Structure formats: C-alpha cells, structure tokens
Amino acid sequence: MDVTFQFDWQAAIDSIPYLLEGIPWTLLISFGGLAIGFIIGIVFGLLRISPIAILRWPAIAYIEVFRGTPVLVQVLFIFYGLPQIIGGPINALTAGIAAIALNAGAYISEIVRGGVQSIEKGQREAGLSLGLSRTQAFRYIIWPQAFRRMIPALGNQGIVSIKDTSLFSVIGVGELVRQGQIYIATTFTALEVYFMVAMMYLAITLSLSFALRQIERRGLVGQ
Amino acid sequence: MNEVTHTSPKTGDHEPIVRLDKVNKHFGKLHVMQDIDLEVAPGEVVVIVGASGSGKSTLIRCVNGLEEFQGGRIVVDGNELLPNGKSGKTLQTIRTEVGMVFQQFNLFPHLSVLDNVTLAPMKVRNWPRDKALDTAHKLLARVGIEDQAEKYPSQLSGGQQQRVALARALAMEPRLMLFDEPTSALDPEMIGEVLDAMRELANDGMTMMIVTHEMGFAREVADRVIFVHGGRIVEQGPPHEVFDHPRHERTQSFLSRVLKH
Numbered sequence: 001m002d003v004t005f006q007f008d009w010q011a012a013i014d015s016i017p018y019l020l021e022g023i024p025w026t027l028l029i030s031f032g033g034l035a036i037g038f039i040i041g042i043v044f045g046l047l048r049i050s051p052i053a054i055l056r057w058p059a060i061a062y063i064e065v066f067r068g069t070p071v072l073v074q075v076l077f078i079f080y081g082l083p084q085i086i087g088g089p090i091n092a093l094t095a096g097i098a099a100i101a102l103n104a105g106a107y108i109s110e111i112v113r114g115g116v117q118s119i120e121k122g123q124r125e126a127g128l129s130l131g132l133s134r135t136q137a138f139r140y141i142i143w144p145q146a147f148r149r150m151i152p153a154l155g156n157q158g159i160v161s162i163k164d165t166s167l168f169s170v171i172g173v174g175e176l177v178r179q180g181q182i183y184i185a186t187t188f189t190a191l192e193v194y195f196m197v198a199m200m201y202l203a204i205t206l207s208l209s210f211a212l213r214q215i216e217r218r219g220l221v222g223q
Numbered sequence: 224m225n226e227v228t229h230t231s232p233k234t235g236d237h238e239p240i241v242r243l244d245k246v247n248k249h250f251g252k253l254h255v256m257q258d259i260d261l262e263v264a265p266g267e268v269v270v271i272v273g274a275s276g277s278g279k280s281t282l283i284r285c286v287n288g289l290e291e292f293q294g295g296r297i298v299v300d301g302n303e304l305l306p307n308g309k310s311g312k313t314l315q316t317i318r319t320e321v322g323m324v325f326q327q328f329n330l331f332p333h334l335s336v337l338d339n340v341t342l343a344p345m346k347v348r349n350w351p352r353d354k355a356l357d358t359a360h361k362l363l364a365r366v367g368i369e370d371q372a373e374k375y376p377s378q379l380s381g382g383q384q385q386r387v388a389l390a391r392a393l394a395m396e397p398r399l400m401l402f403d404e405p406t407s408a409l410d411p412e413m414i415g416e417v418l419d420a421m422r423e424l425a426n427d428g429m430t431m432m433i434v435t436h437e438m439g440f441a442r443e444v445a446d447r448v449i450f451v452h453g454g455r456i457v458e459q460g461p462p463h464e465v466f467d468h469p470r471h472e473r474t475q476s477f478l479s480r481v482l483k484h
Binding site for chain 1: 321
C-alpha cells in the first residue's frame, strides 16, 4: 500500500462557496439563540437570587436541568420529542434556536447571578441611602457594574454556543457542518472540507473575541 | 405623609429631628442595641464613640433604615420607622432627607465624579440636569475638588473620594447627615482634609450624627458626645465633661486606651 499524505488545496478552495451557504444558518441559530438566552439569563439569574423562595426554586430547577443535560439531547428532544406532545412538527431552525436559547440561558443565568452578587453590598447601601428605590439602585448602580464584570464570561458562553450549533447537523439544519457533510458525500474530500469547516468556526469565534475585547476595553473606563 | 419640605411643619425647630424610643436590635443571639433612647436637636452635632462592636455603627445605620430593629420606635423628621423592616415607602422618604457618608466611601466606580453627585438629585428629586450640575459644581468647589469633576473615583486619592462622597450626600439637600467612621479607611495624611470639610459643614449648622475614633475632632466639633458600650448608651454630655471628667468606669477605661495614642 502506498499511502502518502496529501492536502488538496484546490479541493479545499472549491468547497468554500458551498460551505459559506451554511454560515448564515450557523449565525442565525447562534445569535438568535444567544439573544433569547440572554433575556432568559437576566430573568432567571435575578429570580435565582430572589429572597422569595417561590420565585427562586423554579429558577434553580430550570438552571440545573438545562445545565445538567447535553445540548444535543435537548435539541433532539425538542425536534423529535415535542411534536408528539404538541401534535405538530417543529421546524429544525426553530428547534435549534430554542435549544441554544434554553441551554445558554441556563448558563447565562448563573453568569448574571455571579455578576450581580459580586457587587459590594456598600454600592447598594450608598444608592439606597441617597433615596433611590431598590429598582433604581439596581438599574443605575448595580447592573451597569455587574454587566461589565459579566462580559468575559458572556463571551465564553457565546463561543461555546456557536460551537454547539455544529451538533444540530443531526436534525438537518443546513448549517456549516451539515453543508460540509453533504459536500463530502459527493467529493470524498473529508480532510480538506473539515479543515475548512474548522477554519470558518475559528473565523466566527475570533471575530466575536475581538469584538468583545473592544467592548471590554471601552467598558473599563472608571473601574 | 410624605414631607419633603426643609422646615418640616410637623416637627418645627424645637422638636428633635431624630428620636429613638427604647430601640432594641438583635443579631441572632447578640443583643446589639438595648433600649436605646436618643434625641437629636436640629443643628446639633452628636459624636458617638465606643469600642468596635459596641453597636455605634448599627445605631446610626438604624436611623436611615440600613439596619432593621426589632422593638421600639425611631422617628426621623416626623416620619416614623417601623420595626422589622415594615416601614415601606416611609423608608425612602426618610433616606431622601438623610445623607450618609460611609467608611469605605462607596462611590459609584462606573460613574464620573460629577455623575456620582448628580445621580440622586436627578432620579429621586427629579431635578433638571442643569440644576443638578450647577449644585454639583458648587458642592465640589465647597469640598475643594471642583477640578476633579470629570474624573472617575479610582483616579482620586482616598481623601478626595471621601470628599466626593460628602458632596454626593449633600447634593440631596439633607436635613441630617450620618457619618459612619468617615476617616477610618484613610491614610493618616488624608484624614485632616475630610475632617476639615466636616467641620465646615458643622459650622454651617448641619445636624450631624458622627461615629468616629477621632477624639480630637469630637472634642472640638461635637455639641454632645455619646459613649456606647455593649449596645447601651453608657454616658453622654458635652465633650469636655465626657472626655475630661468621665463618670462611668467603662468610659474611663475606653478613653484611657484611645487617648494614649
């Protein structure tokens, strides 16, 4: 057997237009899911630290369930399982966005909780002592500071969620990995195509890291 | 009743601005305030001294509701605080009229000096920005840091930060100022500038309740010195009486320890 390692650059380049078609789907699922997940995270993160047990416990349950089960199982459950309950199909894109939203939402809840709890008690006291209501103290004093501290962890979560969308090739969304798999099925150029797929994920995640660094730098004024 | 006028018709000028009646507070098993009775007259400067853990900080933190108490009553400028945190809206009314300066300054690090000072007047008193800015500049000038207005707290020295904190509290035009060990976190060379600003405030007639370890300052500025021990007011009187002729044994031993340094 004569096996020589050969990386066919032409094959890699040829796959690009095809793979690029997957990127809008990857971005839509990632950022759509993250945007909803962020809202979920704020709501449940704050419920999580509520002094009222009836509010706190559902938040804890949600966080534990969606952090403690794989996102792949979550999306399979939503895509194949839920239709049996609601009696109609769920499209793959919706299932993907929902899975990212619920999964990232659970992690972001914990990020929000940690961020808010990290602000010194004296900040709130100073706000209240000036006559601000509890809501005002949160909005003008605690949240802006907590949010800045949350940015690195949120960036991490963004990168994780972007990569998680690759799992959704199993439900047939035409995202990056799915596009690659289809292309490889006819060209048998797995090495080159998966390399290019990896590069495209890297391009997305590096762009996000860069953008976050800019935001963080601007946000650091006054700290 | 939400009284926001500055000469409260309900109390008048002869009535005390702060009145504590048999106030009791427990931290678990600890009885940190025991039957505290105290009245503070308008314009009076009361300095509260005592060993750490004696309950003196807790006492002034009860006055603006940062600490709950379990029994008795506290009336501030005609508004009554209820035990166990049941005061509701009254609490915010009282806090609007009572300023506080903290040991750790507690400036808002994400806001400029100017924004630190204008935030509450704009959000609580609903002042227009122009008025809030005007007041802020005047107050910052009064405490000697008008040229730092655009900076952020982290760019200032401890003494400057504490003076900003004083300006921030004064911007709400409080009827009463509380000071919780305002110089304890400062480097020695910065204590003087903060005490100077407080002295000036006292001379302007502000009603002040001050917890401090600065006995020289207390002697000079206080109208009345209160010695607290074990959650009780053990002794009180004009500074020369309490400092020079303490009647109570606890006061004597406390003073002999702190005045040596």
